[in-house]
Each structure stands twice: as structure tokens, then as C-alpha cells.
Amino acid sequence: MRLALFISPRRVGILLTIVVIGLSIISFAGQFSTYVLGHGRVFGLVRLFDVGQDSNIPTWYSSIMLLFCSLLLALIAKSQKTARTRYILHWKVLAAIFLYMSIDEVAMIHENADIILGSHISRTGFLHFGWVAVGIPLTIIFVLSYLKFLTHLPKKTRLLFVVAGTIFVSGAIGAEMFAGRHNEIYNLDLTYAMITAVEEFCEMFGIVVFLYALLSYINEHLQEVNFSIKEAVQAK
Structure with missing residues (x-):
């Protein structure tokens, strides 16, 4: 029996965009309930859908x-x-980076690293979250090392x-x-929650665009992908 699975990049992109918008709206509603209406739990739903929290629905969705x-x-690397x-190596490295990011989303690795970095660098102003001081140069190095790779890709x-x-x-x-700067000056409030909501929306929507790009690339340049599961053939 042959099982065929057809995936439309456009439909996937639209569906995931709706999911991201929906999660963002529900999260903002929860923060509005917390800081304006004074109801910060609502049967646990506020934290369950808060994009600024960990180990909840938005976190697992992103992971x-x-x-x-x-x-x-x-x-694609294969x-x-x-x-x-x-x-080929560039595709493999990207696969490894996204695997790490997926694990980090639920394991909170960079949040724990932020605690360690906080004792070695000045956590003030825009560098209130210490990991940003490391993230900026790493991002620049990554972009520079992938410039030739980008020019090689289809337009x-x-x-x-x-x-x-x-x-x-822009979000991350x-x-x-x-x-971080707002948190240092004003602590947690509705404005901070809104900034965090924008941050997480950018991260989630950026991933949607990237996923659409990958599916479109596979659709246009690999054309057909076949998976087969077979028993190993033993030599006689």
C-alpha cells in the first residue's frame, strides 16, 4: 500500500499565520485581564496562553x-x-541550529545562560537581559558567514x-x-506585556515565513519526496 501526502506551502503558511495571530490575541487578552481587570489567573488560562511564559501552549507550538x-x-541537506x-554543510548547520532552538524553547537554555552572563556583564538599559550581549555578535557572525550561501539560493x-x-x-x-530596558525602569506592567507580545509574535511569524520558504523550495526544486520503510535485507 502506498500512502501519498500532499502539502501546500501556501495553505500551511495561511493556517500557521492564523494560529500565530490567534495565540497572540488570546495572550494579550490574558495580559489585559491581569493588568487592567485585575484577574491574573482565570482558571489558569492566562498563564497557559501567555506568550511571555514558558512550558505552555505557545512554547510547545514554537518548539x-x-x-x-x-x-x-x-x-534539503540530504x-x-x-x-x-x-x-551542503550550510544546510546541515542550519538544521542543527534549528534543532537547538527547538530544544532551547522548552529547556530554557538561553534563560539559564542569562543568569550566568549577568554576573559577568553590566545588565543595564538595553542589555538588561545579558544573553543579548552575546546574541548580537553571534547573529552578525552568522549573517556574514551565510552571505555567499544566500546569493546561491533562488531569488x-x-x-x-x-x-x-x-x-x-527584530523580535528575538x-x-x-x-x-529589558522597560522592565528595568518600570518593572512588569501592561506595556511590558505588549512589548513581549510583539517580540513573541515576530519570532513565531518569522518562523512561519521561514517554514513557508522551505516548503516552497522543496516544492519547486525537489518536486517529489519519497519515504520508504523496509526491513533490512540480510546477506545470504
Whole structure:
């Protein structure tokens, strides 16, 4: 029996965009309830959907999407190896990075690293969250090391990669810096929650754009992907 699975990049992109918008709206409603109406629990639903919290629905959603991206990147890397094309290593490294990001989303590695970094650097102003001081130079190094790789990509894929990366970094680092500065001056309030909501929306939507880019690339350049599960053939 043959099982065929057809995936439309456009439909996946639209569906995930709706999910991201929905999660963001529900999260903001919870923060409005907390800081304006004075109801910060609502049967535990506020924390369950708070994009600024960990180990909840938005966290696991993001982790699964990052893992899906990692699997698609590994698939593309495998196809590039089979075709003996250039930049195979770049695809593999991207797959590894997204796998780490998926794990970090639920294991909170960078949050724990922030505690360690806080004792070695000045955590003031825009660097209130210490990991940002490391994240900025690492991002610059990553971009510079992938410039040739980007020029090698098809025009559509290259544009989508740049858009996705810009949106994601704007949230992960840009909005995070503003959130840190606001938190240092005013502590937690509705404004801080709104900045955090923008940050997380950018991260989640950036991943949606990137996932759409990967699916479109596979659809247009790999055309068909076949998976087969077989018993190992023993030599006689």
C-alpha cells in the first residue's frame, strides 16, 4: 500500500499565520485581564496562553515548528548531498541550529545562560537581559558567514529567508532589548506585556515565513519526496 501526502506551502503558511495571530490575541487578552481587570489567573488560562511564559501552549507550538524546520532543512541537506551540489554543510548547520532552538524553547537554555552572563556583564538599559550581549555578535557572525550561501539560493527563496530572518531577529533581539530596558525602569506592567507580545509574535511569524520558504523550495526544486520503510535485507 502506498500512502501519498500532499502539502501546500501556501495553505500551511495561511493556517500557521492564523494560529500565530490567534495565540497572540488570546495572550494579550490574558495580559489585559491581569493588568487592567485585575484577574491574573482565570482558571489558569492566562498563564497557559501567555506568550511571555514558558512550558505552555505557545512554547510547545514554537518548539514543534522549529523542529519541523530542522527536519525540512535536514531533508534539503540530504537532497543536496545526493545531487552533489555546493553548500551542503550550510544546510546541515542550519538544521542543527534549528534543532537547538527547538530544544532551547522548552529547556530554557538561553534563560539559564542569562543568569550566568549577568554576573559577568553590566545588565543595564538595553542589555538588561545579558544573553543579548552575546546574541548580537553571534547573529552578525552568522549573517556574514551565510552571505555567499544566500546569493546561491533562488531569488524567491533568498528573499523569503531574508524577510523571515529580519522579522525573527527584530523580535528575538530588537524587541527583547526594549522589553529589558522597560522592565528595568518600570518593572512588569501592561506595556511590558505588549512589548513581549510583539517580540513573541515576530519570532513565531518569522518562523512561519521561514517554514513557508522551505516548503516552497522543496516544492519547486525537489518536486517529489519519497519515504520508504523496509526491513533490512540480510546477506545470504
